[in-house]
Amino acid sequence: MIRYENISLKFDARSILRNFNLTIRDGEKIIIRGKSGRGKTTLLNLLTGFVQPDEGRVLLDGVPISPETIWSARSRLAFVGQSVDLGKGKVLELLQQIFDYEVNRPSKPARQRLESLFEQFDLDPGQLDKDFSDLSGGEKQRVGIILAILLERQVYLLDEVTSALDKTLKEKVIRYFLFDCSETVIAISHDKGWESAGGVRIVELGEL
Amino acid sequence: MTGAPEITLRALVMCFLLLAIPLATSRIFQLKIGKTIVVAAGRMTLQLFLAGLYLKYLFLWNSIFLNIAWFFVMLVVAMFTVVRSSELNFRIFALPSLLALTVSIISVVLYFNYFVIRIANIFEAKYFIVVGGMLLGNSLRGNIISITNFYSRIHQNEKRYLYRLACGAGLKEALIPYVIESLNSALRPILATMMTIGLVSIPGMMSGQMLGGSSPMEAIKYQITIMIAIFVSLNISTILTIFFTIKTSFDGFGNLKKGVFKTALK
Numbered sequence: 001m002i003r004y005e006n007i008s009l010k011f012d013a014r015s016i017l018r019n020f021n022l023t024i025r026d027g028e029k030i031i032i033r034g035k036s037g038r039g040k041t042t043l044l045n046l047l048t049g050f051v052q053p054d055e056g057r058v059l060l061d062g063v064p065i066s067p068e069t070i071w072s073a074r075s076r077l078a079f080v081g082q083s084v085d086l087g088k089g090k091v092l093e094l095l096q097q098i099f100d101y102e103v104n105r106p107s108k109p110a111r112q113r114l115e116s117l118f119e120q121f122d123l124d125p126g127q128l129d130k131d132f133s134d135l136s137g138g139e140k141q142r143v144g145i146i147l148a149i150l151l152e153r154q155v156y157l158l159d160e161v162t163s164a165l166d167k168t169l170k171e172k173v174i175r176y177f178l179f180d181c182s183e184t185v186i187a188i189s190h191d192k193g194w195e196s197a198g199g200v201r202i203v204e205l206g207e208l
Numbered sequence: 209m210t211g212a213p214e215i216t217l218r219a220l221v222m223c224f225l226l227l228a229i230p231l232a233t234s235r236i237f238q239l240k241i242g243k244t245i246v247v248a249a250g251r252m253t254l255q256l257f258l259a260g261l262y263l264k265y266l267f268l269w270n271s272i273f274l275n276i277a278w279f280f281v282m283l284v285v286a287m288f289t290v291v292r293s294s295e296l297n298f299r300i301f302a303l304p305s306l307l308a309l310t311v312s313i314i315s316v317v318l319y320f321n322y323f324v325i326r327i328a329n330i331f332e333a334k335y336f337i338v339v340g341g342m343l344l345g346n347s348l349r350g351n352i353i354s355i356t357n358f359y360s361r362i363h364q365n366e367k368r369y370l371y372r373l374a375c376g377a378g379l380k381e382a383l384i385p386y387v388i389e390s391l392n393s394a395l396r397p398i399l400a401t402m403m404t405i406g407l408v409s410i411p412g413m414m415s416g417q418m419l420g421g422s423s424p425m426e427a428i429k430y431q432i433t434i435m436i437a438i439f440v441s442l443n444i445s446t447i448l449t450i451f452f453t454i455k456t457s458f459d460g461f462g463n464l465k466k467g468v469f470k471t472a473l474k
Contacts, residue, residue: 050374052461079375084371098375101381104375151375151376
C-alpha cells in the first residue's frame, strides 16, 4: 500500500502540492491527470526519493520513505519515464548491467525470456545486439517497459510511457499494465486509452 | 662527470632576452599576450627564487617537524588549486580533497624514501620536500581533471544516473561508470607520457640530474622510479578524492546535492 500523507511541496517558491493525500491499495491501477506543472511527475519522484516533501510523508507498505528506507523501497518499484536513457553500449549489455545490481541479481532473465518479451512488444530480438543509441524513441520506450517488467517489482511507476508509441502498441502496453499484471500501477498519461479502460481510478491534480 | 656551469646574473639576463621572440610574435600577430608573458616570466622568477630560498633553509635546518609543517602548507595550497580550478563548491570539496591529497602523496613519498631511495631519515628535507613536491605537482592536473569530469558527467547525465538508481542500483553501483570514466581521463595522459618518455622527450628531472653531474644511467633510474611514483600517487589521489567527496556531495537518497557546483551548470 502507498500513502501520500499531507504532502506540501514548493519549487522556487511556487506551490506544487499542498496538503495532498492519497492512498493506493495493492494491485490498484491509478491514472494521474493534470496540466503541466501540477506535480504529476513529482508524485512519482516522491516515491523514488528524487524529490523530498517540505511537509508530510510518503509511506510504502507502512514504512516512511527516508534515507534509511529508500534503497529497499526502490527494490519494490519499477519506473519507466517518457524518455528512457540506459547509456552507451549494446542493448543486451546495458540490460545485463542493471541485473548485475545486487538487488536485481535474483531476477536476472535468460536471453530467451528477453527475446520473448521483445517479440511481445513488437521489437525484433536482433535489437538486443544493437547499440542502444541507434534505437528510435519508441523502441527505447519499449526497452524501458520490458526492463520494468523483468525487474518483477510490486509497483509500476509509468510517466507518459505510451507517448512515442503507435495506436496498436499503445493498446498492447495499456492492456498489459491494466489487465495482464496484478501489481500496483501508477500511470501519468494524457492518453485517453488509459482512462477508457475499465477498473482504473483517476486522480486529477488541479490548480492550487 | 662534472656539474653544470654556474648560471651567472649575466647568463640569466641573456636567457631572458630570448623572450623577445614570443613578445615580438605576440605583437606581430596581435595575440595580446605580451603583458601576460612578462607577468608570467616575472612571477616564475620570483616564485622560484623564493622556493630556492626556503629550500636552502629547509635543507640547512632539516627539522622533521618543520619539514612536515612545510609540506602540509604545500598540500593546502594544492587543495586550493584543485578545488578553485574546478567548477565545484569550495565548502563541500575543500576538506575531502585535502584529506585525499595528504593520504595519497604522503604515503607514496614515505614508501619511496624508505624502500626506493633507502634513506635513514625518510623525512629528510632534500627528499621529503623535493620528491613530495614533484608528486604533488604532477598529481594536481589529474585531480582537477578527474574530479571535474566525475561531477560534471553525473550532472550532465542526471536522468540516466537517476534512472539507474530507480532500477535498484546502490549508490556505489550507480556511480561506478562515472568513477571509471573520470579515472581514465586522469590516468590516460600520464600513461601516454610513459609510452613516449625518452623517445621524443628527455624529462626535466633527468635532464636536471645530468646537468648536475649524474651519469645518464643514474639519471634514468631516478626518472623511472619517480615516474612510477607519480603515476601511483595520481592513481591513489584521484580515487581517494572521488571517494572522500562522494560522502559530502550526495544526499541520503543518492541525489547529487544542489550546492555541489559553484554556479548552476547548463
